[in-house]
Amino acid sequence: MPLLDDYRKNEYIDGIIYDMSPSADYRHGIVNLNLYKIISAALKDTLCLVFAENLDWKYDSEKNEYVIPDVMVVCDRKKIKKGQYLGTPKFIAETLSPGTALKDKTIKKELYEEKKVEEYWILDIHSRSIEIYQLENTFYKLVHNHILVDDPTDTDYNADLEIQLHSFPNVSIKLSDIFENV
Secondary structure (H helix, E strand, O other), X not given: OOOHHHHOOEEEEOOEEEEOOOOOOHHHHHHHHHHHXXXXXXXXXXXXXXXEOOOEXXXXXXXXXXXXXXXXXXXXXXXXXXXXXXXXXXXXXXXOOOOOHHHHHOHHHHHHHHXXXXXXXXXXXXXXXXXXXXXXXOEEEEEEEEEOOOOOOOOOOOXXXXXXXXXXXXXXXXXXXXXXXX
């Protein structure tokens, strides 16, 4: 009979194992699936594939180091081997949870920048906000920071704001659609 620890998810970054269990708040999954569905539909009939928490990105094969991004877009299908991607993703999004927020905003952001992931989004379900980073030369630049205001009577209403993925200009996402049902 398998042990409980056999079912735990973890990431291995710079020689350190990070436990990702127990699962995050259910809203974490809703945001990830919202993003997955929208991007996946827009990239239909392209070479790119979208993954939501179900493909390890093995960024260092020698050290066997990997992360499990919440949402990841990959376009080199030849570099998908079983449950791992061995290339560099074009886009990654991480949805914050209490146990991963610091790592997502520091260690993983620095890793994605170093490995030249073109675009990195950090989503926060509690504030219904999104930080969008784009790789410029070799460093991330915060290009947008949005907080969803979906009350139409509020002067800062922005629920209909369309956000385009930098790496995929044909992918446009309404801010309210990202946080739908949250």
